[in-house]
Amino acid sequence: MSPFEVKRIQELAEPLGRAESVGATPCSACSVRQLTICADLASDELHELSSIVTSVELGPGDPLFDEEEKADHVFNVTAGTMKVYKLLPDGRRQVTGFLFPGDFLGLANDETYAYSAEAVSPATLCRFPRRKLEAMLERFPKMERRLLGLASHELAAAQEQMLLLGRKTAREKIASFLLLLSTRARRRGQKGNPVSVLMSRTDIGDYLGLTTETVSRTFTQLKSNGTIMLLSGGKVEIADLEALHELAEGT
Amino acid sequence: MSPFEVKRIQELAEPLGRAESVGATPCSACSVRQLTICADLASDELHELSSIVTSVELGPGDPLFDEEEKADHVFNVTAGTMKVYKLLPDGRRQVTGFLFPGDFLGLANDETYAYSAEAVSPATLCRFPRRKLEAMLERFPKMERRLLGLASHELAAAQEQMLLLGRKTAREKIASFLLLLSTRARRRGQKGNPVSVLMSRTDIGDYLGLTTETVSRTFTQLKSNGTIMLLSGGKVEIADLEALHELAEGT
DNA sequence: CGGGAAGTTGAAGAGCGTCAAAAGTAGTGG
DNA sequence: CCACTACTTTTGACGCTCTTCAACTTCCCG
CATH class of the missing domain: 1.10.10.10 (Winged helix-like DNA-binding domain superfamily/Winged helix DNA-binding domain)
Structure with missing residues (x-):
């Protein structure tokens, strides 16, 4: 699976014509790994993960995805700053979060993204095909556990933000x-x-x-x-x- | 494990002196099961779940738990309405959600609850000891999967609420x-x-x-x-x- | 340097909060 | 059954925070 598969996925990169792929980063060398879903994985698991990941580079203001878009990928910020936001029809905007290296985005229980995401500063992200990552989750319970932890952490942060916004x-x-x-x-x-x-x-x-x-x-x-x-x-x-x-x- | 274990847990109920336990509800007959984490479990899995669950009944205004309290249990609303909220030191309050039958609460990645919960109307809940449920999650990936789905659904709802509060x-x-x-x-x-x-x-x-x-x-x-x-x-x-x-x- | 965007400052106004009181509702006991 | 109390909801008048609209300044990047 390894070298061939990595190459194949590299070739598939940039499907929307707005994200520049620079190929699969070796996850084992990833500096933010311990902060995110890839923590605590064995080296063979990391290797398998590397085989499905591609890298995305964005400049300030570049969109990563838009709300309502089909959620085919999930992402991990490895460098730079991102923002995620929701819009009202008349253009009023609510930024629901800023994301930094180690942060995860794109989780959607629906088939579409619930928010838009774009770069604030020059940013680099890992991109995982959603289906493949999901398949992998079934085999790596450690990763699913980690994801659940991250989600509940985000939930607590969201509640804190509601307190801020409302009161x-x-x-x-x-x-x-x-x-x-x-x-x-x-x-x-x-x-x-x-x-x-x-x-x-x-x-x-x-x-x-x-x-x-x-x-x-x-x-x-x-x-x-x-x-x-x-x-x-x-x-x-x-x-x-x-x-x-x-x-x-x-x- | 079954009848004996159920009885034992019934006896342990009401540890804080403010929640009235009426014993373990048989999960197989639960009317909101399909809405929550217990969906799609096999009958032996349900049976095992029944063995750790106890029931809590609350009247309007009764607290279930307070922010900062040790998060030893997670809950599932089976009847009535609950509210969860956060407070500022001066008493300003932000209700972060209303919970109805089928809704899940008490998820805490920290060891303490991130918010307080109390009944709005007369309410009934299932109470799961957190450690035991976690142990069970490792063996029932279906349930963990379900939990992750619920968490990401809640996350989307939280973002929608931020849009509402902010804009x-x-x-x-x-x-x-x-x-x-x-x-x-x-x-x-x-x-x-x-x-x-x-x-x-x-x-x-x-x-x-x-x-x-x-x-x-x-x-x-x-x-x-x-x-x-x-x-x-x-x-x-x-x-x-x-x-x-x-x-x-x-x- | 120069032009355009981002940030700051000012003045006026609107929406929501605050304080206060009246009206409605529910529960209690004679 | 009605009266009494206590609480919630509604309504009113006023004030304040934040928004809006506008002009000015600063900061970049070509």
């Missing part, structure tokens, strides 16, 4: 957002304090249920507060972590 | 809510049109990110519109389904 003020929302980015960066082994905020004000607003203007105003307000400092390159220095925590929880 | 107006929220209740009632085999709205205005507000006053005002507004009719017993007749749909999507 927090603009200031609390921004504070929570910065802390979330900081925590997630640390979980990926990066520094948690000057937080990298790579997404636009519009994306942040669409994530927090605010307008870009309100996002901007609130950042300025936290800056004059002395709670944060706005650095160059989209970096935000958290000057008063405790104040930010209190703000985030509304105490 | 819809009060009128759109109420319209969406009524349609949701209607759809879910139909899925349980009940009539979808006079919708039973058993929960209080406060609960609805906490679910939609609104105050009770706004919920009430919006209902009255939809009534004078001729879109709905408020009947007795918490029933709401959808008079103009198409208008409600258009409202819900903001077209």
Whole structure:
């Protein structure tokens, strides 16, 4: 199965003409493996996984898939930042999540994606054909277990976000957002304090249920507060972590 | 294992002194089985499941568990309505979902519950010891598969709710809510049109990110519109389904 | 440098929240 | 059966946060 199969799949890449495939990454060398569904797999299992995976590279703003599209693949972010969002008919948008290396997307119990996904920054992803991955899940219960864990983790995050959207003020929302980015960066082994905020004000607003203007105003307000400092390159220095925590929880 | 084991578990019931156990329901006769994780199990598997399950009965307002509590059990609603919610330190509340017969709750990837759960109306639930259910999952891949499907379904619902909370107006929220209740009632085999709205205005507000006053005002507004009719017993007749749909999507 | 997008700031307005009171509903006991 | 209480729901008046619309500034990238 191995070398031949890998090649065959490479040739099938780029079916929609908008994703550039650079061939199958050897999963055994994957730097984010321990964060995602591929954790704890034996080397023969990893090898089999490698045989069905292809790589996708996206530039900022490139779409990965759209809501309602047939969900033929699932993905794993290996580099960069993605956003997933839902739209109302009149164009109002809700970003339901930002995804970083190690994050998984494309899970659909329906046959179609429930949301759209596009790159925020240059991004690389692993692409798994859904049917093949499902078949593999039956044989690798460890992976299915892992997937269930990830799904329930996401569910908890979604509930936290509902609390934010439904009950927090603009200031609390921004504070929570910065802390979330900081925590997630640390979980990926990066520094948690000057937080990298790579997404636009519009994306942040669409994530927090605010307008870009309100996002901007609130950042300025936290800056004059002395709670944060706005650095160059989209970096935000958290000057008063405790104040930010209190703000985030509304105490 | 069977009769003895069932009895033993019955005796262990009511560990927190607030849930009344009425013994293990025979799962084979369960009316909501096909809706939940127990679907498609063979009779010996069902029998084994019966041996670890106990029944919980709650009255309106009775808590099932609280956020942060140790997640020792998972549950399945068999009758009545439950709500799950998160709180901010100052008491602001976000109801993250209403649960009806067939719905599953208590999944926690952490060791503690991520939210609180309490009964809205008189409710009955199956209670599974978490460890035992997990052990069983390893042997019944069908059940694990089912659980993953339910989790990803819930995830999609959560994203839809984020869209609602972040981007819809009060009128759109109420319209969406009524349609949701209607759809879910139909899925349980009940009539979808006079919708039973058993929960209080406060609960609805906490679910939609609104105050009770706004919920009430919006209902009255939809009534004078001729879109709905408020009947007795918490029933709401959808008079103009198409208008409600258009409202819900903001077209 | 220059042009276009992204971000910031300002002023005005709308929608929803807050506070308060009235009306409806349910449960209790005489 | 009705009266009494307590709670939920509805309605009203007002205020505040966030949005909207608009102009200005900053930041990139060619």
